[in-house]
Amino acid sequence: MTRYAMAIDLRRCNGCQTCTAACRHANATPPGVQWRQVLDMETGEFPDVRRAFVPVGCMHCGDPPCEHVCPTTATKKRADGLVTIDYDICIGCGYCAVACPYQARHIVHRNTFAFGDDRPMASEQARMDPERIAVATKCTFCKDRIDAGTQKGLTPGVDPEATPACVNACITGAYVFGDRDDPNGKLAKLLGETAHFRMHEEVGTDPGIFYIWDAKESRP
C-alpha cells in the first residue's frame, strides 16, 4: 500500500517561509489563509531560551477526525493516504474544522484580496475560485501535482513535477516527501535513521507528518 507522508527536519528549518509562499503561489489561497505555515516557537526563559521553526498544515491523518465527522462525505481519505475535500459537496458547516486537532482547515465566506476587496490584482482575479468560498479548504499535499505526475510515471518526492510545492521550494532541504510504506524510498530510510515525533499523537489521529529533531544514533 502507498501512504504518502512527509518528514520535516526541524534542525534544518530556518523559518524562511518559502514553503508558505510557494504554497500560496501554487494554490492561490486568499489573504489570511495559509495551508502551509511556519510557526516560530520560542520557549524557556532567559538565558535558557530556545527557538524552533515548525511548519504545520494538514497532517493527512491515517485516522482523520475530519473525515469521520463530515456529514456530507465531502472529506474523504484516499487509498494513498491523502485526505481530500470535494468542494461541490461540502456545505461549509465547519464541523471538520472543529474536529481537526491541527487547525488545518479554513473557511472563508467571501472573496478577499491582498490590497483591498475592491482592488483585486489581475493574478488574484484570474485565479479566484468561487467553488472555494463558504466551504472548507486545506492543504491537499498538492494532490493535482501528485496525480498528474504519477500518471506520467513520475515518483512523488523524487520528481519535482509530482512533488508538493512546499517540498520543492524548501531552501534547506528540511522537507522530504514520499511513500512511507516503501522501504527503499527516501522517506522511509530517513525516518529509520532519525529520531522523530508526530504532533499531538495522544489524540490518536495517526498524522502523516513526521518531525525530525535529532539523529537516531545519538539517542540512547
Next chain:
Amino acid sequence: MSAPLGPTAGRTAPWHQSNWDLRAAGNFVFGGAGTGLLIFAAIGHALGAAYVLPALIGLACVGAGLICVWAEIGRPLRALNVYLHPQTSWMTREALVAPFLFAGALAAVWTGSQSLIWAVAVLALVYLNCQAQMIRASRGIPAWRSPRTVPLIMLTGLCEGASLAILVAAATADHAYLKWLDAFLLALVLARGLAWYAYRSGLQHEGAPTKALAALSAIELPFMVLGNWLTLVLLVIALASSSARVVFWLGVISALAALGSGWLFKAVLITRAAYNQGFALPRLPVRGSGSGGSAAKPGWR
C-alpha cells in the same frame, strides 16, 4: 457571544475556534431543551397532564435549533447533503432523526396515541444523544472531546426539558403535576451537578487549554451555584412543603434557574470555552552541537 476573531497564522498557544458561534450554540440550546420537553411531555402525559401544548413547544424549540444550524452553514442551499454520511457522522445522524421526530410528534399530537407519544420520547432521547456525541466527536477542541461531555450535555437537556415542562404546567393550570415534575427536576439537577464535577475533574486530569478552563470556571457561580445547587435547595423545600402556593412558586423559580443556567452553560461551552488544541512539540530540535530541548506546549495546564 462568539469569541473575538483575529488572524490565526503564526499562533502556537490554543486560540478560540471561530467556526461555530451562537448560531451553532443555538442548535444545542434549543435542540436540548426541545427534546427534553418532548420526553417530559410523554412523562407528564402518563401522569395525566396534557400532551399537545408541551409537545408543540418542544417541536418548535427543536425546529428553532435546526434553523440556527441552517443559518450557520456556508452553503445553505446544499443543506440536504447533510444526509450523506450516516456511517460515522453524528451530524448526519441527528439530521436523520429530525424528520421522524417531527412526523412522529405531529402524529402523536393529532392521534393522541400513547405508543406514538412514547416513540417520540425515545426519538427525542436519540436526538439529544446525537447532539452530545456531536460535541464529543470534535477532537480538535479539548473541552468538547472528553467522554464526560456526553452525560453532561444529555443531563443538561433533560433538566431544561423538565424545567420547560414545569413552566408549561404552571402556565396552563396543570398544577396537579407540578410536584411530580419538581421531583424529576430535583433528581436531574443533582445528576447534572455530579456530571459537571466529573467533567471538570476529567478536564483537569486529561489537561486542557488554560483559557478553556478559565472560561468554564467563570460560570461556576451562575451555572452551578445558582442554577444548580440553589435550585436543588429550592426544590427540596418545594417538595417538603404542603402549600400549593410554595410548590408553584418555588417550582417556577427553580425551573427558570435550571433552564437559564443550562442555556448559559451550552452557550459558553460552544462560544467561550472552545479553545483548540494549539501546537506543541514533545521535543525541541537539536541545534548545532547542543542537545534537544524538552517539550513545549504553550497555553496548556
